[in-house]
Amino acid sequence: MAVPSTDEWRSIAEGFEERWNFPLCCGALDGKHVLIKAPPNTGSQFHNYKGTFSLVLLAVVDARYCFRVIDVGGYGRTSDGGTLANSAFGQALRGGTLHLPPDRHLPGADHRGPQPHVFVADEAFPLRKNLMRPFPGRTLPRERRVFNYRLSRARLVVENTFGILSSQWRMYHRLMEVQPDVVERCVKATCVLHNFMRRSAEAPAVRGAVQGTEDSLQSLGRVAANNSAREAIRVRDSFMAYFSAEGAVPWQPTE
Template structure:
């Protein structure tokens, strides 16, 4: 369940213990535990959670997330001197036992089996979007392309703030709000990556430094997660 959805739920609803979907989103209990508590089938609980979560998302995403994106961009500007940035994105391989009957789909470049945890962090190392379950053989860019978030990023349905002028760079006109990632990700209208190569101009080296500095939040967040 994306953390954005959980934050929307917690911000706009109360946790009524009599409602299965409320208990699931508030506590993270398993479907089977909740089914036993409410004397219903776990399949019924799964259907309820999916339908209610979808309704919450549809009703509140535009109202809530646009303001959240603006707040994240302001924090990146203040803490990391990177304007119009709404998050740092990266993928992490989570080692698993080899699943049966899946061939090499989960076999990664480190010669073990894994799932890909794709995550977007804000300027304070907090997880804002999480997608789990990509095949270990997939690159970070491939995991993004195959995720629901990646689809929303491409079709423009993320409710990102409108393009704005960056102070001190008015000559560039209106610029979009973006995510920052490493070389494993594609260059998109709302996703920036470093300039490739070594023989770079001074301006491009400075850009790469600023981008890498902002992107460190996701590396540090994964380090904190692993240490715990």
């Protein structure tokens, strides 16, 4: 249950490049609300934007629909970005202590310089050097639309993983009338069993780790670091230019 090592992060990135045409991607990130009965004396802490009560499962998944890092227990009222900021994973990502592989050139684009390994997420998450989110807006230039398409294609892996998880375990289809700490343990158990079933069906088995508790991530340290917004924009622009040039695929938008 250790946090993925540098070599494992590199293997995950190879999987995203091979299966989803997004190089240097170490995982797709998203949050899932797990419905619960409102715990007593908690006010609106677990009350979410849908009007129900929930705990949040924050997850990073690999290209083969396996959980690699999970953080369970975020309050339903907290946004996805807030849940990330409060999580051990989010603080390790911000502090640069996840031991991601060193920067590398995008395939066939050495002239663009080395780029960092990144995670992909939707617009609910902040843009950072190692966290890519789509460009906002509806009327966008072609290069930005292509980037959004390629990011969405890789990011949908985590949404599909949540769908597979829910279809396997009926507890996600109803209100869980137990204490939040019991819900957390149940969610962690289903994520571990999900990985076991996915890997058992593959040959050879996919190696990796699921972070079911915060202990291993906390051991990486919570170093305060303010990644430059300018650097994050530069990285996204580099990926954007690459997807419309050397990294273009035949089926992406052309107009």
